[in-house]
Amino acid sequence: SQQGEEDPQALSIQEGENATMNCSYKTSINNLQWYRQNSGRGLVHLILIRSNEREKHSGRLRVTLDTSKKSSSLLITASRAADTASYFCARTHISGGSNYKLTFGKGTLLTVNP
Amino acid sequence: NAGVMQNPRHLVRRRGQEARLRCSPMKGHSHVYWYRQLPEEGLKFMVYLQKENIIDESGMPKERFSAEFPKEGPSILRIQQVVRGDSAAYFCASSPVGLVWSHSSTDTQYFGPGTRLTVL
Numbered sequence: 001s002q003q004g005e006e007d008p009q010a011l012s013i014q015e016g017e018n019a020t021m022n023c024s025y026k027t028s029i030n031n032l033q034w035y036r037q038n039s040g041r042g043l044v045h046l047i048l049i050r051s052n053e054r055e056k057h058s059g060r061l062r063v064t065l066d067t068s069k070k071s072s073s074l075l076i077t078a079s080r081a082a083d084t085a086s087y088f089c090a091r092t093h094i095s096g097g098s099n100y101k102l103t104f105g106k107g108t109l110l111t112v113n114p
Numbered sequence: 115n116a117g118v119m120q121n122p123r124h125l126v127r128r129r130g131q132e133a134r135l136r137c138s139p140m141k142g143h144s145h146v147y148w149y150r151q152l153p154e155e156g157l158k159f160m161v162y163l164q165k166e167n168i169i170d171e172s173g174m175p176k177e178r179f180s181a182e183f184p185k186e187g188p189s190i191l192r193i194q195q196v197v198r199g200d201s202a203a204y205f206c207a208s209s210p211v212g213l214v215w216s217h218s219s220t221d222t223q224y225f226g227p228g229t230r231l232t233v234l
Contacts, residue, residue, distance in 0.1 A: 033222060042118075042205060042227035043157075088156055100147065100209070101170070102223065104156030 006089060006105040014113050019076045021108040023089035024069075030092040032065060034074050037086045037107070046074075079112045086110070116141065118208050118226035126232045127196050135191040135229045139208030146189045147223055148181060151203040163189060196233045203228045
């Protein structure tokens with residue numbers, strides 16, 4: 001199976017704190033992407049990291065990738081109440097020969113309390 | 115530039131009826147992907163289409179489900195004789211180029227707001 005896991009399943013923090021979410025996977029990837037989903041809404045693409053990259057930044061977001069451990073983390077710094085959402089990592093895998101079939105985990109539900 | 119559009123946003127059907135979900139990709143995008151999200155689950159890939167072609171339907175249930183992306187008009191995901199287990203959110207995504215086998219592709223998929231199907 002190419003399914004992975006995000007952890008924690010749920011995370012509750014205070015505004016201003018940092019939030020770290022992790023994603024693990026089982027088979028080698030082409031790239032890994034993080035998406036945000038607000039309750040009942042569609043997905044918003046946050047950041048993509050390629051398999052040969054180790055770290056990427058975008059505003060308050062920092063993503064790391066450790067291919068030896070088959071894991072990635074998403075760090076949101078100085079969190080805001082508006083960051084409350086579910087966060088998913090999605091991978092495209094080398095096996096299967098495609099770069100379009102995104103494999104999603106179950107996500108981390110982040111709650112930022114004002 | 116409008117994003118990916120899906121309609122309807124909410125659809126209620128009784129068991130045995132047909133459901134038609136529509137997706138208009140972003141302007142300039144000719145590649146469409148459908149995903150299904152069951153309650154409290156991640157999205158699962160269903161099908162990948164280009165204009166008038168089905169590229170990969172490996173995630174589609176073998177029966178009752180079909181998808182098309184005609185030369186003109188939106189992509190359609192059709193579910194015949196719906197059952198309660200079809201209740202889910204169905205998301206469409208599009209990309210400007212085909213995300214073919216490549217180690218260096220940085221293209222991504224842009225998702226629509228989804229259609230929430232409820233089968234009574």
